Amino acid sequence: MTSPDTVTTPADRASTPGSEWWRTAVIYQIYPRSFADTSGDGIGDLPGVTAHLDDLAELGVDAIWLSPFMRSPQKDAGYDVADYCDVDPLFGTLADFDDMLEAAHARGIRVIVDLVPNHSSDQHEWFQQALAAAPGSPERARYIFREGRGIDGDVPPNNWDSVFGGPAWTRVTEADGTPGQWYLHLFDTSQPDFDWTNEEVREEFRRILRFWLDRGVDGFRVDVAHGLVKAEGLPDYTPPSTADSMGGGEVNVPYWGQDGVHDVYRDWHELLDQYEGDRVLAAEAWLPTADKTALWVRSDEMHQAFNFPYLSTPWNADELREVIDESLRAFPGVGAPSTWVLSNHDVVRHASRLALTAENPQGHGIGPKSPGKPIPDVGLRRARAATTVMLALPGSSYLYQGEELGLPEVVDLPDDARQDPTWFRTGGERYGRDGCRVPLPWQSDAPAFGFSSTGEAWLPQPADWTTLARDVQRADGASTLSLYRSLLAERRTHQLGAGKLEWLDGFGADVVAFRNGPVRVVANLGGAPVELPAGEILVASGPIDGRSLPVDTAVWLTED
Template identity: 60%
Template sequence: MTSVIDRREDSAVAVPVSWWRDAVIYQIYPRSFADSNGDGMGDLPGIRSRLPYLRDLGVDAVWLSPFYASPQADAGYDVADYRTVDPVFGTLADAQGLITDAHDLGLRVIVDLVPNHSSDRHEWFRRAVAEGPGSPFRDRYHFRPGRGAGGELPPNDWPSIFGGPAWTRTTNPDGTPGEWYLHLFAPEQPDFNWDHPAVADEFRTILRFWLDLGVDGFRIDVAHGLVKAQGLPDLGVETQWHLLDVGVSPCFDRDGVHDIYRSWRRILDEYPGERIAVAEAWAPTLERVAAYVRPDELHQAFNFSYLGTGWNVADQRRMIDASLAAMRAVGAPATWTLSNHDVVRHTNRLLQADDGDVAGRRPTAVDPVAGLRRARAASLLLLALPGSAYLYQGEELGLPEVVDLPPEVRQDPAFHRAAGQDGYRDGCRVPIPWHGDQAPYGFGPDGGPSWLPQPEAWAELSVAAQENVPGSTLSLYRAALAIRRSHPGLGAPDNLRWVDGPAGVLQFDRDGFRCTVNLGAGAVRVDRVGEVLLASGPIDADPDAVTLPADTAVWWSR
């Protein structure tokens, strides 16, 4: 794509127009998307077979959660070999074929990269433990002697995000108690020591390996966590971090991470086709997040502040303004998302927000009709905003959070640990339904059970049940993405202008386009401003005005 410079007076930085600045990127959770061999687990050949569906949906790129060799202690986010596909997902040839097919269909491919920690089965860590104190491989992680007379206490007071202490004690080769190692997540996920040059060298080669294979970019897992404060100082207070709000700490969002990403950006820029990197960066402020996407660093950062915004005009408008301003200051696009593999699906979460649980950390059952109505309106709002949008698999079907999974099937490593990340992430990871009237709804070829059980009600939400059905959520998403791609006012420029409306109504213009959303409790009447392009639900219209029910959005062409 030709680079165009935006020279508006209010632009703090000259902004090139590139594919990723307004892309719609669809997250695939590989184990839950499509199963090609009937073992109950999704895989790369299954994804490959469904790529035409994603092309027809209208997305620009797919992001694949990890499929590398892994013991699966944390669903693949514990990587044992970054250059090998885990056999449960297929082979390296399957990955190459998926990338080739996606490109043939006009889809780009972004893969997850996990640089904060490895698996405890990684060759480096296995040697570090087996060789004992003094092993040079221990310097590539954070090994420390314990405190107390016999070293029986952890080296500092840091907690794990998954619950319990962030330290586990090793056993020496002679059987005696040994040193401790740091893991900000599960004990099976030891943190790398990014002060060691071998770690930086290794990840530069990993980047090149996948770029040479043809991937279009990387989503950087825990991008804010690689660098820890010198000396690993105590927090000094009893606390429990949560993935959604770690705040200011000695092991997250340290300034040293930016040198790492500058070196990665130089590698990405060597390759043709605008290869990108996206930061999963949880930081205390939007301005701190924006630092990850300065012109010589990464390209995008997830906007988790928006994900947790309340469903009301004041909060939405404030967060949208703040997000656009923070990214505008560094010349980066804003990003928007409502769901992903770590949070409660927004069909549930947005209603839970009415009870003060904006983050939806402990999912509860909600009225499915009301939840879907609000979710559809929120999706049209999100897709109308300037910048790049991220969709999570199944949201285009209106899938709700599964809140009643029995304990024995849950695999979130935090579920059985004390406190910490609440352990309820399995509810958004249930395999999606494709067709049929009983589980697994076409997820696999032989009708066997999927790795997580699917609800009976999902027969009505399958792709086949919604295909070409006017008013279905799948039809709504396809229509919205087609309009977003074709309407001249919905491209990359940051061109949002607020428009006053009745109480409870949020509305804004972009060039030749208006989005109006009723976030209030009752129906409202708004003046007709042009042709209605799309509505998230039924509306009453006459020549002069349109009546919007509560939790309904409409797009207009002006």
């Protein structure tokens, strides 16, 4: 373990304000259980990450973000943390983490770790102490325990529903065997919410932040960053029937986006400032507008916030231009970079989502009986074009593992293979997020496509992923992997992350066209080909016929 003044990272010395690495970085999300398995148990691990760092360096990313690998019963794939300062044996050891961190830094790749502060596992030492303690005790005050309503207290304290379906409250049995208080869990029953009005909770997370910063991590992605503080009095709330599970389209939700959460991140910002280099706080905050999201990244709070309004934008030129404009106004307006993201471990992969033909609220997932299932060829074509647009935008971009291979959502997972709590808590009504979490294909002719030497995989991989395996795509100049490598190389060469966007006119309503520095971007979201302007084509998301840009295709061109 090192002290704050001896920490070494790829950025030992802080950058000039305004030029920090995270303002322009391309950050690659690793979902560890699905990335690479070295133990043969069918679950990815930290040594698997280390083994493939050269692949990520070759891809051209600046940083990796690791989804939870901390000690956990794995009721929600690690987002139910039992010990925030240890590695779950499924993924390895703290020594494995240190080895991975050192190896990443040696390649100039920074490391961001996932932190889950809204809730813990019900197996966390604190919650076990709370269950053993009496109502009103300091142990229970770390969580949100309340008396029930009704004559016998057998009605939950309010009407809130869990993100995963069903009530957001569970009643405990007291030590004497009688029905007792209720505790709040915005997610699964096994994930009780902390009470962030409690100073003991705040101090514990300061300790956790220091633990990982002292090991040398470059920052934190903060899970459910908009959910820590709940409205006073916990008033009833019924979301609209079409609401996203994380509240991204709603306003004035008593458990999302409360003002008090900003004090937490101001405190964390001060703590990170005590460390050498440019450490980053990235918020997972599902909020209805870019202006609302920008409140999380004011100069004394977090450094980045995921741009979920951008991720949620349909394949429509007018709406895409609008959200880009809003983002480039709102985030720089508070001194922060805009971030761009198209896929992650909670949403339908964009190679499928952009070709859905029916409504699909976030968190619901798609499966064999879903209406409006995606059209694979259309989805991949649009996904490649969408990424070509995204990586040309100024700011920081996030990639989700496997999107560089063009992986689609796995629609036809067997029911008995599904593991997402959403599937179980809704009685199969919602398929949940397993379809975007299927283990990666590395080698076309290896067991489990090279994910695991034994052929084990915690979720089954589609047989037709043979053609999507990394080794096949690496040798194919027209593959999605080759496209991503070209985009990232040209983005770095032309410093597009630090550039400025200027819209270009004259292409028609269904075309998104802009200039960023010396690069012009033209994307055809319409129904007919469009004529390209003069200039050398640097990168194209798909085949180009002369100077005619096909539908669902995007290009980068040099100036005339």
